[in-house]
Amino acid sequence: MKPFLAALALALPLLAACGDSNQRMVNNDEYGDWRGGVARNRPRGADAGLVVFGVDKNREAREAAAAGTGLSVNAYLWRATLDTLSFMPLASADPFGGTIITDWYSPPGAGNERFRAQAYVLGRQLRSDGVRVQVFRQVLERGQWVDSPVSNATNSDMEDKVLARARELRSQSAAR
Amino acid sequence: MRKILLGTTAVVGAALLAPSLAVAQEAPTVRIGGFFRVYYGYTQQSGRNSTVPYTTPTGTAPLSGNLPADGNGIARLSKHDFSTDGEVHVFVNGKTANGLTYGAVIEIAFNQQEGRNQVQARASTGKTTASTDEWYTFIASPRFGQLRFGDEDGPVGGLMNSGVVTNFGTGGIYGDRESFVTRQANTRTTTSPGALNDNTKIIYLSPQFFGFDFGASYAPNYNEGEDTGCSSNASSGWCDASYAFTGASTNGIAFAGPNQSVRRNEYQIAGRWRGSLAGIGLSTTVGWVGAGAARELTVQGTQARVFNNLGVFQVGAQATAYGFTLGAQYEHGDANFFWGNTLRGDRAMDQFFAGLSYTAGPFSIGANYVMGTFEGASRASFSAASADAAPGSSGLTTPNAAGAAMMRRLGYGIGGNYRIAPGMDIVAEWSKFTIAERGRDLDPQQLGIQDRTTANVFILGTRLAF
Numbered sequence: 342m343k344p345f346l347a348a349l350a351l352a353l354p355l356l357a358a359c360g361d362s363n364q365r366m367v368n369n370d371e372y373g374d375w376r377g378g379v380a381r382n383r384p385r386g387a388d389a390g391l392v393v394f395g396v397d398k399n400r401e402a403r404e405a406a407a408a409g410t411g412l413s414v415n416a417y418l419w420r421a422t423l424d425t426l427s428f429m430p431l432a433s434a435d436p437f438g439g440t441i442i443t444d445w446y447s448p449p450g451a452g453n454e455r456f457r458a459q460a461y462v463l464g465r466q467l468r469s470d471g472v473r474v475q476v477f478r479q480v481l482e483r484g485q486w487v488d489s490p491v492s493n494a495t496n497s498d499m500e501d502k503v504l505a506r507a508r509e510l511r512s513q514s515a516a517r
Numbered sequence: 518m519r520k521i522l523l524g525t526t527a528v529v530g531a532a533l534l535a536p537s538l539a540v541a542q543e544a545p546t547v548r549i550g551g552f553f554r555v556y557y558g559y560t561q562q563s564g565r566n567s568t569v570p571y572t573t574p575t576g577t578a579p580l581s582g583n584l585p586a587d588g589n590g591i592a593r594l595s596k597h598d599f600s601t602d603g604e605v606h607v608f609v610n611g612k613t614a615n616g617l618t619y620g621a622v623i624e625i626a627f628n629q630q631e632g633r634n635q636v637q638a639r640a641s642t643g644k645t646t647a648s649t650d651e652w653y654t655f656i657a658s659p660r661f662g663q664l665r666f667g668d669e670d671g672p673v674g675g676l677m678n679s680g681v682v683t684n685f686g687t688g689g690i691y692g693d694r695e696s697f698v699t700r701q702a703n704t705r706t707t708t709s710p711g712a713l714n715d716n717t718k719i720i721y722l723s724p725q726f727f728g729f730d731f732g733a734s735y736a737p738n739y740n741e742g743e744d745t746g747c748s749s750n751a752s753s754g755w756c757d758a759s760y761a762f763t764g765a766s767t768n769g770i771a772f773a774g775p776n777q778s779v780r781r782n783e784y785q786i787a788g789r790w791r792g793s794l795a796g797i798g799l800s801t802t803v804g805w806v807g808a809g810a811a812r813e814l815t816v817q818g819t820q821a822r823v824f825n826n827l828g829v830f831q832v833g834a835q836a837t838a839y840g841f842t843l844g845a846q847y848e849h850g851d852a853n854f855f856w857g858n859t860l861r862g863d864r865a866m867d868q869f870f871a872g873l874s875y876t877a878g879p880f881s882i883g884a885n886y887v888m889g890t891f892e893g894a895s896r897a898s899f900s901a902a903s904a905d906a907a908p909g910s911s912g913l914t915t916p917n918a919a920g921a922a923m924m925r926r927l928g929y930g931i932g933g934n935y936r937i938a939p940g941m942d943i944v945a946e947w948s949k950f951t952i953a954e955r956g957r958d959l960d961p962q963q964l965g966i967q968d969r970t971t972a973n974v975f976i977l978g979t980r981l982a983f
Binding site: 392395 | 543546547548549550606611657658660663670677678711722723724727
């Protein structure tokens with residue numbers, strides 16, 4: 342009997358490791374808690390109670406779930422906009438309002454013109470009209486920066502780039 | 518064999534410790550929870566006024582220390598009483614970078630004794646002092662399961678049972694009724710899975726795969742907590758690790774106060790399947806609890822195997838649908854009531870449990886029923902002289918005519934609760950438990966032989982879990 346038990350003691354964890362995709366961890370609140378079923382009666386099962394030390398990850402997760410992702414705008418569009426405009430110095434970025442404003446930037450080799458961009462991420466949904474980019478351009482005339490028009494195509498091209506990048510990010514995270 | 522064992526252990530060790538997943542490490546949190554409950558109880562109980570401590574041939578010897586000094590005092594007990602109980606639980610939980618979760622659970626109870634124990638005329642120990650219920654540490658991996666080490670119920674004794682429907686009232690016949698029943702005649706249930714005891718053990722609990730999970734545990738003896746249990750600086754049967762001691766034959770049934778019994782080398786194995794078929798949630802469990810027993814030791818030094826090994830097979834199943842839960846459990850094997858070891862020659866136990874509950878929104882109602890047959894009083898008793906005369910024999914002699922009959926234990930409970938706020942319930946419950954053993958006097962203070970004893974308990978109260 343004893344060798345059998347010893348073998349069993351070794352075999353059980355190894356056997357348990359064979360499950361793979363049909364396998365999952367059994368949570369602590371799935372075991373009986375004798376004398377009163379205390380955990381079952383708690384408002385939130387084993388997650389209940391007052392955290393007196395440490396960071397309550399479950400609470401963070403709950404609050405994040407309640408508030409969406411923590412960003413008040415679509416995370417993919419936000420990330421993609423930041424990526425796309427990253428070649429320019431950033432002046433301000435507000436994830437709650439969904440605005441990104443860059444500082445003036447002169448492309449190398451074009452010292453007498455400079456650009457600035459404002460991007461607005463408009464909502465929670467990942468949709469093609471969820472982002473708006475406005476590019477401003479100034480040229481140097483007689484030592485003075487003077488506003489100069491930007492073609493409409495520039496703005497929509499930037500938006501397309503943001504959307505493409507967002508799609509990329511989305512598919513990457515789906516694959517994970 | 519040794520090489521193989523060492524090799525395998527190394528593989529297991531490496532696999533357990535290998536960082537298989539990249540999971541964010543989480544610093545441990547310390548959480549406080551628990552419960553508190555207050556009940557009103559109305560109790561009708563046979564032999565409630567008896568001051569003669571109830572004895573069982575395989576159980577506790579009468580302890581005169583708690584009796585009035587002259588030994589003749591009597592008392593009359595009211596049927597009405599309030600009862601409070603609570604526990605404060607501390608949970609420590611953390612997660613390592615490789616996905617292992619770990620932590621500890623410390624449950625502080627305040628019912629260290631069931632009654633105030635009169636030690637001397639002007640000295641007593643309180644009944645609401647703090648003590649520990651369960652406390653254990655655990656380490657768990659999604660791939661290899663969980664290891665719990667400490668004072669905790671076993672897989673068969675509470676962790677993985679199916680069919681024990683107690684999710685209403687205070688638990689029906691397995692509920693808090695024992696808070697109101699006095700010990701005379703032992704009209705207490707105490708054959709529930711949880712009554713198997715949370716003695717210090719090591720428990721392995723597997724992950725679930727294809728709906729199956731299983732568990733196994735081992736405990737060297739019946740006791741728990743820090744010290745050796747030796748009550749003085751002399752070794753005795755109170756020491757946790759004693760495997761033979763004088764007086765063992767009267768310790769088959771656990772002592773109430775010191776939580777001591779002859780059970781040794783206890784192991785539990787349970788397998789459970791959970792799943793759903795056509796919208797009905799199903800759960801079934803098959804389990805086995807086995808244990809050896811301490812031997813009787815005569816003053817001459819003769820060891821006598823007076824007890825059967827404990828060995829009980831358990832099977833249970835339950836189904837849940839549309840708010841209803843229906844369950845049943847059957848147990849058979851060598852054990853006496855209160856999960857005690859039987860003396861050699863005693864009969865095996867059988868116990869059947871069934872329960873039904875219904876939950877609709879904040880309301881839960883239910884009923885459960887338990888029926889068991891046990892040896893009860895043993896038919897033999899130990900004689901040191903005969904054990905010394907024939908070493909190797911059990912030393913059991915003198916068939917006890919009053920103990921030859923079968924003990925029947927029958928109980929049922931019906932109850933409900935209403936959730937008035939998250940975690941807070943109002944509960945109401947009625948339960949009845951009857952013990953009968955033909956020819957045996959269960960209330961020795963009354964004239965004649967009372968071979969049947971009953972306790973009815975009605976409970977109305979509130980319970981808060983936090």
